[in-house]
Amino acid sequence: MNGPSYDITVIGAGSVGNPAAMFLAQRGLKVLVLEKNTAPGQGENKAAIGGVRATHSDPAKISLCLRSIDHFSTFRDAYGLDIGWKEGGYCFPVFDEDIESMLRGLLPTQHHYGLDIDWHDAEAIKEIVPGINEKNLRGGTYSPGDGQVSPLMFADACWKVATQHGAVYRFDETVVDIIVRSGRVVGVNTDKGSYSAGAVLNTAGAEARRIGEMTDLDVPVQPDSHEAGISAPIKLFLDPLIVDLRPGREGKTANFYFGQNSEGQIIFCYTPRDLFVGENIESTSEFLPIIARRIIDLIPALQHLLIRRVWRGLYPMTPDGVPIIDRANEIEGMYLGVGMCGQGFMLGPGAAECLAALIAEGEPTIPPEVFSELSFKRDFYHARGEGLM
């Protein structure tokens, strides 16, 4: 390894690696980021629709996302950079009894972890979601502190702040090997060169398992693919992101979600009932007709929307749907920030800050009993309680 030497090499400038580089550089570490794409945030980060909520069922996700929201909502004041933050909350409107009892059942845990979320009756939900179809509407939950961010603007902003603090980014450069000597990480090889590194952070998203294999670590991340789309802008009328947890009558969708971003565009996505496991990101012809029907059924006035484009990207899934944020004890200096599933953008800054603290100070930012849920060594097949997507 004749190349320059760094305290830490971050693999991937995505939803997690990019803010991690920022927090690590702010802590005074010498940081190298290696990214195979030609700009930050061009992996799965740019597939995200930018929904940001702390309203989860899982204490670790709640804790990390509360920190993320702190960072997103203050980013402009802290650094003078616009990231498209829109605080409009999340609303889960409810039309059937089972979903009502599931969502109401989560409220005590959510309140325990400090979330501003409550159950509202149908009249209140009609105010929160103008034009919502009232048929069978029972009410719903609303968490006003959640919001939306532009994933591309945030990627660019993080990269700027990280480089101002001395982080070095090398784009269009693919990590091909990690060098381990006497049980500890000493460097990485790329398709362009070699670098010495005291530590390596695997934030390679959907490719995390391949990076793990370079040091014989079995990192249980398996991607599956999801589609999204965006409309031309319309007059701002919708504050929250809407999540409809009902399975679709068409038999193809498990749930769907959409919102209006700070530019006025409607941005939307669904969870397929039968997951498409693998790395195929070709758009399908069935996505748009199916989601259009579901959105129009929920807010009929949206039938006149003009759709600009659709795309398909990957959720980097773990078997239990919870990320891995940990050190790999088998190899000194090896860290993991992977398996972000369908929430990696909203988890990004919170997870990144937790990793930066773990790497630089040896302690995570969240309590040990919560942090242990994110362990690399947990039982990934242990059944968890009923959770939100």
Ligand SMILES: Cc1cc2nc3c(=O)[nH]c(=O)nc-3n(C[C@H](O)[C@H](O)[C@H](O)COP(=O)(O)OP(=O)(O)OC[C@H]3O[C@@H](n4cnc5c(N)ncnc54)[C@H](O)[C@@H]3O)c2cc1C
């Ligand atoms: C349709 C859709 C909608 C979504 N909506 C949301 C949402 O609203 N909110 C939300 O929170 N999440 C959402 N997500 C999920 C979110 O996009 C992901 O969870 C998140 O981007 C994963 O972050 P990551 O940092 O793990 O991966 P990425 O952002 O993909 O970053 C990994 C990076 O590593 C790089 N890399 C990989 N291998 C190598 C290598 N060998 N050498 C160098 N670089 C490498 C990649 O190029 C990539 O840039 C959505 C996903 C999809 C598909």
